[in-house]
Amino acid sequence: MKPIYSKPCPGSAALGALVLLFPLTTAFAQTNGLKADLRSSAAVIAPPVAGGVLPTAPAGGVVVASHPWVCDAAEGFAPVISTEPGNADPFLAVGTPGNIKLPISATTVPATCGQSALASDGFAYVTQAVVDTKNTPSSARGVLRVALNPSTGAFLGAAGTIATTAGLDGNQPTATALGPDGKLYIGFLKSGNVKRIVSPDTGTTQTVESVGNTPQGHAARAFAFVGNDLYIASVDALSVIRNATSASCTGGCNAVTISDGFAGLSHTGITSDGVNALYFAVAGATPAAGGSQIWRYTPSNALFSFVSSGGVDRNGANASSFSFQAAETNLLTLDDAGTLWIGDDPSNTGATGAGRLWTINVGPLSSLPAGSPIAGTNLPAIFAALRGPWLMGFTQSEFAPTFSADGIFTATITSSTGAGVTTISGTWTLTPPLFPQPFTNPQGQLTFTDSTGVVLFSATFLQTNADTLTAFQPWTGSLGTPISGVLTKATP
Numbered sequence: 001m002k003p004i005y006s007k008p009c010p011g012s013a014a015l016g017a018l019v020l021l022f023p024l025t026t027a028f029a030q031t032n033g034l035k036a037d038l039r040s041s042a043a044v045i046a047p048p049v050a051g052g053v054l055p056t057a058p059a060g061g062v063v064v065a066s067h068p069w070v071c072d073a074a075e076g077f078a079p080v081i082s083t084e085p086g087n088a089d090p091f092l093a094v095g096t097p098g099n100i101k102l103p104i105s106a107t108t109v110p111a112t113c114g115q116s117a118l119a120s121d122g123f124a125y126v127t128q129a130v131v132d133t134k135n136t137p138s139s140a141r142g143v144l145r146v147a148l149n150p151s152t153g154a155f156l157g158a159a160g161t162i163a164t165t166a167g168l169d170g171n172q173p174t175a176t177a178l179g180p181d182g183k184l185y186i187g188f189l190k191s192g193n194v195k196r197i198v199s200p201d202t203g204t205t206q207t208v209e210s211v212g213n214t215p216q217g218h219a220a221r222a223f224a225f226v227g228n229d230l231y232i233a234s235v236d237a238l239s240v241i242r243n244a245t246s247a248s249c250t251g252g253c254n255a256v257t258i259s260d261g262f263a264g265l266s267h268t269g270i271t272s273d274g275v276n277a278l279y280f281a282v283a284g285a286t287p288a289a290g291g292s293q294i295w296r297y298t299p300s301n302a303l304f305s306f307v308s309s310g311g312v313d314r315n316g317a318n319a320s321s322f323s324f325q326a327a328e329t330n331l332l333t334l335d336d337a338g339t340l341w342i343g344d345d346p347s348n349t350g351a352t353g354a355g356r357l358w359t360i361n362v363g364p365l366s367s368l369p370a371g372s373p374i375a376g377t378n379l380p381a382i383f384a385a386l387r388g389p390w391l392m393g394f395t396q397s398e399f400a401p402t403f404s405a406d407g408i409f410t411a412t413i414t415s416s417t418g419a420g421v422t423t424i425s426g427t428w429t430l431t432p433p434l435f436p437q438p439f440t441n442p443q444g445q446l447t448f449t450d451s452t453g454v455v456l457f458s459a460t461f462l463q464t465n466a467d468t469l470t471a472f473q474p475w476t477g478s479l480g481t482p483i484s485g486v487l488t489k490a491t492p
Contacts, residue, residue: 033293034365036311036342036358038322040092043313045083047353052081052093055355057328058343059174060116062124063335067153069124070094070331070343071113074352076101077126077146079155092357098155102128103140114174115222115269116333117184122150123201125162129174129189141169143176143186145200163197166208177223177230180274181245185211185230187220194220194230194241194255212253215239222280222332224272226299230255233267233280238297260297260304261377262432268292269332271340276300279307279340281329282375282432292324293432294332294342295375296368303371307340311358324358331357338362375432378442382463383430391490392457394480399456400490401448403428409448413479426450433460437472446487454478461487 038044040055047054053075060071068080078099084090102113114127126144133141140161147158168186175187184200187193192214198207214220214234222233230244232255239255246253257263262282269281278297294307310323324344331343340360347354388402401411407429413422431445439462446469447458457477461469467489471482 033306034308034360034368036308036324036360037089038311038313038356039090039359040080040094040357041355042353043322044091044315045093049081049083049093051097052083052095054353055094055343055345055357056352057112057330057345057347058094058355058357059113059129059330060126061331061333061341061343062116062118063333063339063341064118064122064124064148064153065151066335066337068092068335068341069116069148069153070357071102071116071126072099072355073112075099077113077116077124077144077159079153080357100144100146100155100159102126102144103131103136103161114189115176115330117176117178119178119201120150121201122148122156124148125176125178125184125200127173127176127186128169129172131169138167138169139164142166143168143173143184143197143200160204162200162204163206163208165205166197168195168208175220175223175232177225179225179230179245180228183209183245185223185225185244187214187223187232187234189219192217192219192234194232194244194253210251211244211249212241212251212255214255215257221266221268221330222270224270224278225274226272226276226278227274229299231258231270231272231278231280233270235266236264238262238267238270238280238282258297259374260295261375263378264380266327268327268330269342271332271334273334273338279332279334281324281332281342283327283329291431292326292329292344294324294329294340296365296371297375298371301370303373304375305368305371306375307365307368308342308360338365340365372437374440377433377440377444379430379432379444381442382444382446382461382469385463385466385469386428386430389490390487392482392487394482396480399479401428411448424450424456426456437462448477457482459485 056074058070071077076099079095080092081095082090112130114129117125124146131141145162147156171188171190173186174189184197186195194211215237219235224231228243228245230241232239238258238260241255266283272278281292293309296305325346329344333341342358345355386403392399398414401409407427409428410425426449429447433443434445442463445460448456459471459475464470469487471485
């Protein structure tokens with residue numbers, strides 16, 4: 001590949017170094033991702049809805065015979081209903097009849113939901129991450145088993161808590177997946193333990209076995225199986241317990257971290273087709289909250305494909321703000337047709353009815369490229385290096401920003417036309433790359449927005465050494481056409 005060299009900025013010796021640029025035409029270049037279809041939110045549905053409400057922090061879900069159920073922070077485990085009869089792809093609401101408050105007790109205050117899992121016989125298993133411990137006895141806390149008709153998705157009138165004598169509720173179960181061995185695997189918010197419930201479909205006092213631990217014993221958010229391997233989305237890693245179903249796993253089968261490029265970032269959701277496709281949600285990076293991205297990981301070849309970072313409103317409004325919420329994109333599940341269901345909450349669970357449900361159909365998912373050996377890469381390394389001053393050259397000016405760890409920047413703009421020097425300030429964000437490159441270098445999307453809300457520039461940067469960030473085209477901004485794709489330290 002023939003190298004392309006950056007052109008030095010006028011008056012800047014610091015940018016005189018030659019920097020190798022890699023074009024986006026590489027065979028490993030990712031797509032811009034898919035646009036999820038927004039199916040339920042205040043942006044597309046105007047309450048009241050007959051028999052339904054808008055979702056609130058949907059954190060778990062299953063789809064039974066094309067009939068979705070969600071675990072909703074306000075409504076409990078509830079069926080999803082259509083608001084457009086006769087429409088094959090309707091807007092949706094969370095049904096109020098037939099919902100099951102969590103936990104089951106005299107109180108009407110529900111538990112905060114965790115992940116849900118579905119068995120082929122129609123049993124749905126719902127984790128109750130935070131419960132009303134004041135009013136609810138321990139025998140009604142932990143993991144709820146709900147009997148649904150596997151042919152229609154209708155509630156069969158039986159629900160109750162399982163493993164009631166195992167003390168699971170004390171560690172706040174939030175992750176769950178059914179293994180190919182028929183056992184129910186559980187992860188927790190208050191510990192890194194990974195446990196399994198034997199014979200979850202029978203009785204209420206099941207045997208509970210220890211399997212192992214998450215990386216560093218940190219809190220789990222969601223589980224998914226591919227074959228006998230248990231994949232874990234935790235608060236700071238994507239990891240796997242190989243052959244977790246083995247009878248020899250009795251406490252010492254600990255998870256091994258997968259190098260997905262998002263080390264230290266919260267992985268909030270995960271689901272799989274059980275064969276060779278794993279989808280996970282990862283939160284945005286510091287210093288700004290950013291958004292969540294969904295990626296596909298293919299275990300057979302260890303490749304990552306960018307799936308989506310948000311969606312569109314079929315009503316044609318508010319499209320620019322439809323990004324998945326960082327750290328609150330908790331619901332991920334696949335239905336039998338291969339559709340990916342997504343749930344998030346832009347209010348960070350702070351407002352009733354502020355949640356959203358999305359879908360991405362199997363057709364677009366199957367059109368994604370095979371992927372690359374990395375996803376986002378080592379954003380903390382770039383964040384640690386962003387200490388000013390830096391310098392970037394444009395056709396009509398030089399832009400010299402100094403970064404603050406709280407996401408604020410100050411900068412001087414020196415005009416090459418003799419128009420003088422301007423001082424400017426605003427915010428900067430560092431998020432996972434929009435155009436991931438197949439290199440192990442740290443990389444991420446760096447965006448500068450001035451105090452009036454104007455985006456000065458936004459680009460996916462690759463850190464080529466400690467004092468050089470190289471931008472990849474295309475990129476956007478208001479400072480003019482760049483003559484260099486390089487952001488370089490003004491002083492060593």
